């Protein structure tokens with residue numbers, strides 16, 4: 581059984597939950613409360629699990645690894661069916677490129693510890709933090725909207741099944757909504773979101789479905 585150390589609101593953990601659900605891989609959650617004030621990710625017990633003090637981490641047969649995109653690749657290699665990558669190598673590149681725009685160029689700049697540094701070390705007020713947050717999503721989403729419009733070949737970006745592109749996109753849209761961002765300039769991304777959220781694998785992985793009682 582795979583153990584997933586996660587937090588209900590973490591979009592990086594949301595990616596891993598979606599992929600496990602799509603592939604029908606059973607897992608047990610060990611929630612880590614990373615909310616400011618709780619900061620369980622920084623406590624010794626979790627630091628021993630993941631020295632980077634971030635979620636998600638997976639634990640399999642006593643071995644542990646973090647980094648959601650690397651975990652998605654491991655899941656794909658270990659449980660190849662159903663695949664979360666297109667079959668054509670060029671489309672695989674495109675799907676990874678789409679996902680990395682989010683995982684490498686948007687999400688890291690809006691992480692909890694970055695926002696805390698803006699507030700505590702650079703004197704940013706909440707309006708400035710929100711402006712920062714929206715701005716990095718807008719820059720990435722403007723590019724992704726153009727790419728998605730040209731790329732979308734069916735209900736999803738690569739035909740009739742979601743790939744790592746949607747697995748990265750839907751949690752990032754959830755983050756944008758959480759920070760009250762106007763997403764009306766990104767109709768193709770919103771259409772993908774609506775399509776994915778019809779699937780149980782996405783709905784069961786969502787923050788709302790994993791919120792502590």
Ligand SMILES: N[C@@H](CCC(=O)N[C@@H](CS)C(=O)NCC(=O)O)C(=O)O
Pocket residue numbers: 589590591592593614621633634635636646647648649683691692693694
């Ligand atoms: N690149 C990492 C990012 C992990 C990450 O930043 N997780 C956030 C939650 S979405 C976190 O644990 N933040 C805790 C902190 O910043 O202290 C991944 O994809 O797994």
